[in-house]
Amino acid sequence: MAQRRSGHVTLLDVARACGFSVSTVSIVLSEAPLSQYVAAATREQIRSMARQLGYHPDAYARSLRRRRSQTIGVLAFDLSDPFCTLIARGIQAGLQPAGYVSLLMDAQTQRKLFDTFLKMILERRAEGVIVIASWVFEETNLLGDIEKNQVPIVIVSRDLSARGISSVLVDNEAGGALALRHLLDLGHRQIAVIRGPEEMFDSQPRWAGVRRAAAEAGVEFDPKLVLQLPNLVDPASGFEGGIECARKMLASGRPFTAVLAFDDLTALGVVRGLTCAGVRIPEDCSVVGFDEILPAVVATPGITTIRQPMKEMGLLAAQWVLEAIEAREQGVAQPAKFHQATPELVVRMSTAPLRIQSTNQPHHITTERHTMEASH
Amino acid sequence: MAQRRSGHVTLLDVARACGFSVSTVSIVLSEAPLSQYVAAATREQIRSMARQLGYHPDAYARSLRRRRSQTIGVLAFDLSDPFCTLIARGIQAGLQPAGYVSLLMDAQTQRKLFDTFLKMILERRAEGVIVIASWVFEETNLLGDIEKNQVPIVIVSRDLSARGISSVLVDNEAGGALALRHLLDLGHRQIAVIRGPEEMFDSQPRWAGVRRAAAEAGVEFDPKLVLQLPNLVDPASGFEGGIECARKMLASGRPFTAVLAFDDLTALGVVRGLTCAGVRIPEDCSVVGFDEILPAVVATPGITTIRQPMKEMGLLAAQWVLEAIEAREQGVAQPAKFHQATPELVVRMSTAPLRIQSTNQPHHITTERHTMEASH
DNA sequence: TTCTAATATTCAAACGTTTGAATGTCAACA
DNA sequence: TGTTGACATTCAAACGTTTGAATATTAGAA
Numbered sequence: 001m002a003q004r005r006s007g008h009v010t011l012l013d014v015a016r017a018c019g020f021s022v023s024t025v026s027i028v029l030s031e032a033p034l035s036q037y038v039a040a041a042t043r044e045q046i047r048s049m050a051r052q053l054g055y056h057p058d059a060y061a062r063s064l065r066r067r068r069s070q071t072i073g074v075l076a077f078d079l080s081d082p083f084c085t086l087i088a089r090g091i092q093a094g095l096q097p098a099g100y101v102s103l104l105m106d107a108q109t110q111r112k113l114f115d116t117f118l119k120m121i122l123e124r125r126a127e128g129v130i131v132i133a134s135w136v137f138e139e140t141n142l143l144g145d146i147e148k149n150q151v152p153i154v155i156v157s158r159d160l161s162a163r164g165i166s167s168v169l170v171d172n173e174a175g176g177a178l179a180l181r182h183l184l185d186l187g188h189r190q191i192a193v194i195r196g197p198e199e200m201f202d203s204q205p206r207w208a209g210v211r212r213a214a215a216e217a218g219v220e221f222d223p224k225l226v227l228q229l230p231n232l233v234d235p236a237s238g239f240e241g242g243i244e245c246a247r248k249m250l251a252s253g254r255p256f257t258a259v260l261a262f263d264d265l266t267a268l269g270v271v272r273g274l275t276c277a278g279v280r281i282p283e284d285c286s287v288v289g290f291d292e293i294l295p296a297v298v299a300t301p302g303i304t305t306i307r308q309p310m311k312e313m314g315l316l317a318a319q320w321v322l323e324a325i326e327a328r329e330q331g332v333a334q335p336a337k338f339h340q341a342t343p344e345l346v347v348r349m350s351t352a353p354l355r356i357q358s359t360n361q362p363h364h365i366t367t368e369r370h371t372m373e374a375s376h
Numbered sequence: 377m378a379q380r381r382s383g384h385v386t387l388l389d390v391a392r393a394c395g396f397s398v399s400t401v402s403i404v405l406s407e408a409p410l411s412q413y414v415a416a417a418t419r420e421q422i423r424s425m426a427r428q429l430g431y432h433p434d435a436y437a438r439s440l441r442r443r444r445s446q447t448i449g450v451l452a453f454d455l456s457d458p459f460c461t462l463i464a465r466g467i468q469a470g471l472q473p474a475g476y477v478s479l480l481m482d483a484q485t486q487r488k489l490f491d492t493f494l495k496m497i498l499e500r501r502a503e504g505v506i507v508i509a510s511w512v513f514e515e516t517n518l519l520g521d522i523e524k525n526q527v528p529i530v531i532v533s534r535d536l537s538a539r540g541i542s543s544v545l546v547d548n549e550a551g552g553a554l555a556l557r558h559l560l561d562l563g564h565r566q567i568a569v570i571r572g573p574e575e576m577f578d579s580q581p582r583w584a585g586v587r588r589a590a591a592e593a594g595v596e597f598d599p600k601l602v603l604q605l606p607n608l609v610d611p612a613s614g615f616e617g618g619i620e621c622a623r624k625m626l627a628s629g630r631p632f633t634a635v636l637a638f639d640d641l642t643a644l645g646v647v648r649g650l651t652c653a654g655v656r657i658p659e660d661c662s663v664v665g666f667d668e669i670l671p672a673v674v675a676t677p678g679i680t681t682i683r684q685p686m687k688e689m690g691l692l693a694a695q696w697v698l699e700a701i702e703a704r705e706q707g708v709a710q711p712a713k714f715h716q717a718t719p720e721l722v723v724r725m726s727t728a729p730l731r732i733q734s735t736n737q738p739h740h741i742t743t744e745r746h747t748m749e750a751s752h
Numbered sequence: 753t754t755c756t757a758a759t760a761t762t763c764a765a766a767c768g769t770t771t772g773a774a775t776g777t778c779a780a781c782a
Numbered sequence: 783t784g785t786t787g788a789c790a791t792t793c794a795a796a797c798g799t800t801t802g803a804a805t806a807t808t809a810g811a812a
Contacts, residue, residue, distance in 0.1 A: 008501065010767095010768055010769090011769070020791080021791070021792050021793085022768090023771080023792055023793075023794095024790085024792075026768095026770060027770085027771085027791090030769085030770075032771075034790095034791095037788085037789055039789085039790065039791090042790080056495065057499060057768085058440070058501060059499045060436045060440045060500070060501060060769090061767070061768035061770090062769055063436045063769090063797090064434070064436045064437050064767090064768080064770095064796095064797045064798065064799090065768080065771085065796075065797050066797085067797065079455075079465065080462060080670075082456070082670070085455050085456050086456060088455065088482070089455065089456060096489075101479070101481075101496055101500070103477070104480040105480075106464070106465055113472075120435075120477055122432050123433060123434070124435045124436070124477075125384070125434060125435065236674075268674040268675070268676070271676050272674070272678075275676045275677075294670075294671055295670055295671035295675065297615075298612075298648070298671050298675070299644070299671065299674070299676070300644070300648040300651045300652075300675070302648075386798055387798065387799065388798080396762090398798090399761075399764095399800085399801080400760085400761060400762075402798095402800060402801090403800085406799085406800075408800080410761095413759055413761085414760065414761080415759085433798085433799075434797090434798055436797085436798080436799090437767090437797070437798035437800090438798080438799055439799090440768065440769090440799075441766075441767050441798080441799045442799080442800070
């Protein structure tokens with residue numbers, strides 16, 4: 001019943017309370033191999049006393065001594081991006097069974113925060129790091145810092161395997177092809193495409209997939225209808241970009257019956273832009289997105305999209321990090337891994353078979369009631 | 377150049393490298409008060425050597441010794457709920473300047489995970505805990521466990537101040553009134569209301585606000601048009617609930633020109649349900665939501681909603697926790713605090729002034745093409 | 753010259769664990 | 783009777799840091 005200055009119950013408290021040494025108590029409570037030699041009665045007594053006093057092992061002391069923190073730093077580029085959240089969830093699910101905790105940090109697309117958090121992660125002696133690079137991720141020496149500290153690292157949604165960093169991401173090329181083929185199957189031939197920002201990693205392979213599928217079908221794009229999102233910092237700005245692209249597409253005067261948007265937010269922007277101009281989705285124009293984030297699911301019409309298996313990707317990243325830690329423990333050299341998850345087409349109501357009548361005449365802006373809403 | 381088995385550089389390494397004792401190095405590098413007595417030249421030498429070797433203080437050893445973890449456990453009920461994310465972000469912003477880190481955990485609406493994480497948070501000696509109770513939060517002894525360990529706790533989005541726990545949440549009553557008044561101002565009188573699930577804390581005050589505003593305007597609700605969402609575990613199920621409610625409202629045969637939905641996802645469900653039945657939003661029926669989550673912003677039409685200042689709420693929660701820690705440190709008793717943030721009406725395109733023609737005849741289901749999409 | 757005080761640095765003990773080695777005890781075997 | 787080994791428990795050192803107390807050096811004051 002000693003008055004403890006700290007509010008926490010320690011091994012010493014338990015030891016004193018039941019008359020054994022700290023060692024014995026530790027051995028029992030941490031279920032060390034040695035505990036098989038501890039008398040069953042003693043074991044029980046110690047356990048019950050620990051429970052009674054509300055003992056919780058101090059993770060700090062334990063980590064210090066064991067030289068293992070049981071922590072994986074997870075650095076999300078922007079947690080408000082639904083995309084990140086789901087991956088983070090997969091990671092947590094993968095770490096959980098191994099008794100690891102994820103130190104989840106939200107860099108809020110700010111470079112400075114990213115650095116700060118990286119430092120924190122190192123100071124907290126994270127045994128591994130997972131980076132979720134949802135949006136633009138500038139090539140810097142950031143990862144060099146981690147590598148210097150010999151901490152295993154896995155990056156999600158970006159291919160850095162060439163730089164020796166394990167990478168897991170969706171097969172963007174296949175996804176792009178999948179999206180276009182869906183539109184072709186519906187009979188569309190006059191298809192507008194919105195490519196991703198130049199700086200963004202996914203943009204190029206996704207576009208390559210789209211072109212491949214087009215080539216295979218012998219379809220060509222009207223260059224005036226191939227647009228590109230500008231480089232932007234805010235992931236939510238894909239929506240604004242989509243609205244802007246819709247405006248440009250209509251202004252070009254070229255006929256189109258379908259839009260293949262870079263991602264779901266862009267697609268939602270396109271829907272907004274076209275709808276406000278009097279174009280009906282999907283009757284007059286089909287729209288397809290990419291990612292399958294919540295907003296695409298609950299919008300009306302629901303957005304046809306290419307699903308990324310985000311949770312699975314997070315899970316895999318977690319497993320890889322744990323494996324890498326294990327390997328390093330064993331002194332085994334581990335080569336960088338690489339996996340592309342298979343994307344999946346999810347058909348909703350924003351795409352429909354081509355109807356002859358709408359192909360002939362180009363859309364024109366009916367009402368300019370393009371009230372740009374305060375979108376925050 | 378001693379070969380260290382651990383990959384990390386310690387104070388001892390720095391000390392040896394520049395010929396001073398560990399103490400001096402520690403004093404300099406941690407900028408302890410004593411460092412004013414250390415010669416300027418020595419200081420500089422130590423600092424540069426630390427930098428050169430890539431020294432990072434070990435947060436575990438430091439916490440162990442200082443008996444402060446500089447960590448706040450943040451327990452989110454469901455991180456995939458956009459609502460949670462923004463609050464978490466506010467919390468992080470509030471903790472950052474004080475040098476605290478948030479140990480962010482996603483309970484994924486699972487009771488068992490909640491318990492596990494709570495244990496982890498205690499083991500990691502979090503100095504405070506913030507709970508984000510976005511969805512159903514069963515009354516249990518969970519918080520009792522925390523209280524027993526004398527860890528300051530703040531709860532967001534739930535009023536537990538009566539139980540002595542500091543609470544910050546939006547003024548649901550005012551928000552409900554705000555929403556209804558908006559519809560009344562637009563001329564609507566035949567208004568359907570979807571109340572929140574019984575188990576959910578926000579439901580009651582929000583409904584109270586709606587009734588108050590109705591009473592003040594002398595308007596009465598058609599009891600057949602006052603529906604209620606069922607108790608559900610999945611926060612995303614508000615969407616399904618909204619669709620179902622729309623169906624019921626139409627089936628009732630009662631005329632209505634506006635729907636006041638419990639939250640944004642419900643509103644989006646209503647939009648889906650009504651649209652699929654041929655009712656146009658907002659021409660034939662206005663819809664208003666609550667929360668202002670991303671899907672409501674990027675849907676078309678954008679959903680008129682009641683905005684919760686989520687980031688600010690998170691920020692406040694962070695400040696309170698830090699204050700409580702400080703107070704406990706000083707031995708000062710701190711009473712539980714309570715704050716209701718002011719909600720704000722954000723008008724988008726899902727609401728419009730009443731038009732006479734649509735009031736007279738009740739809506740009827742035109743096509744039963746209520747294709748329920750696989751909504752993941 | 754001796755005392756005081758400021759400056760500059762180090763000692764050594766903690767913080768709460770874990771764990772290799774040590775210390776017992778007891779029964780069975782040679 | 784000693785030796786072995788299984789069983790049961792404890793010692794003591796370490797993990798990397800912080801910090802009150804101690805020590806050593808110098809300069810200025812009495």
